[in-house]
Amino acid sequence: MSVAIETFDLSKTFAPLVRQLMRRKPTVALDGVTLKIPQGSVFGLLGPNGAGKTTFIKLLCGLILPTHGTARVAGLDVTYESSMLHARVGLVTSDERSFYWRLTARQNLEFFATLYNLKGRARCERVKELLAHVGLSADADRRFSDFSSGMKQRLAVARGLLHDPDILFLDEPTKGLDPLATQRVHGLIQDLVRRGKTVVMATQQLHEAEDLCHRVAFFRQGHVMAEGAPAELAARFVDAECYTLRVSNLGESALAELTAAFSSLQVAPHGDGSHTFTLPVAPGGDDLSRVLNQIVASGGAVCDVDRVRLELEDLFTRIIQA
């Protein structure tokens, strides 16, 4: 697979003139990031606030210049070819302020479409097509100020796609959105990848990254701590998966036998006589099927089984510890 984005030793130190004059310490936002992002994939940038994800995106979009190192996006150097780069990449942020609130969705898109060199009929058609694509046709002539957060975010995606970019950068695209709105944005991202586009997405949500991203990179204090496919990283850094089971009709003796057979099993009783079990399972282990078999053999009924998803912080802590 060919490479859409390639960075080498990319670094950014913020040292404003005023700060230098006051002899204040500069802020290292990104430090020696070397990455290759394959074309036609979704690449996730993960990490806590201030890890350098947004700085990385802004550097790749040519909005800020690197202190040292190089980055090529769609084959273009971000430092020297930023104007050509802007015709090939799109940026979607969660900042609602980046639109004109007194203008309608259509007027906003038409203005930005002109800045992307779209003219006349082609511009109107493209705006119409994108409004339909993000499900905002019926609201096209409503003011942006009347939009919900989810609608604003979908309009931001539409704006990012006006010039049909090869690469789309999304900075926390589902921040503050309800599950339905999140789902719609996820659908739009999946559709882009089906059309061969490359998507680079910064997010705080590991489950979002797991659902959407082919590969992810963990950022911490400007460094890339780990990079790979989400499952690959989980296998590398997580020594056990965790499951919860909701079980009813299990007698006292059967419960005692079960806890004796599986020492890592934790039991939480409920008032209605049912129990919730928490079971850590080593990768490749068969503890889950053995526990399920024993419950069923003892006459118990398994009402629910759920894999506990690791939160970003959990996996992140493990990566740091590793």
Next chain:
Amino acid sequence: MKVLAFLWRDWLIESGYHLSFFLRWFGILFNVFVYYFLGRLMDTAVAPALAPYGGSYFAFALVGIALNGYFSLGLSTFSSNLRQAQMTGTLEAMLMTPTRLSTFVIGSSLWDYVFTTLNVLVYLVVGALLGADVLRGNFTSALVVLVLSVITFSAVGLFAASVILVTKRGDPVTWVFNAVLTLLGGVFYPVEILPGYLQRIAAFLPVTYALRGMRLALLKGYSLAALRREVTILAVFAMVLAPLSLWAFRFALDLARREGSLAQY
């Protein structure tokens, strides 16, 4: 054309604020009447100083405040539009498009220039209806003086925008020029009534020649040949300040991109 998209955007936004839109026009009419009555009071009192400009304070002040609109605009429009885009968060979205920052800066100020031109026309037409002899001058000379003045003041405004790009707030360039403009520029009174040492300072200001040239063109009908001193000095200001301000703006832009503060406020 991209700059026209900015003009259309600003028209849509401005006309969306109905009350503010109409109040601005009413404000212009009230201003004209204030200077009309002031003129009736002052004509005889300051007649000797007004003699070179036709003797009417109303006509003198009308041309002054009309042109002052362009001066103030040139000084502040670039920096205020840039600052507003930083504040509203639209600057970054625009910088993501293949649009040069200079196109954005010029495009964003276009509506202000159109609105100011309409203001000036209203000032002159209403003034003429009230008896000011402002529409029988030499319009070719007036246009040349106006173009050179706009270039000169826009160049100073671009310096101000450069400062805003780096410091975000507190633009000393506009502040100094506005203060000097009000005191020494001769917008509301002829420079000739100032003490000698202030007149010598005023001689170094482009506004002195812009206002004098415009008044002599509109109120006395001076030709370009008769205004060669004012036009030459304004042309020198324009030729020196325009490239310098473009260089300063480019330098500030590079600095802001290096610092990563372009869209910060």
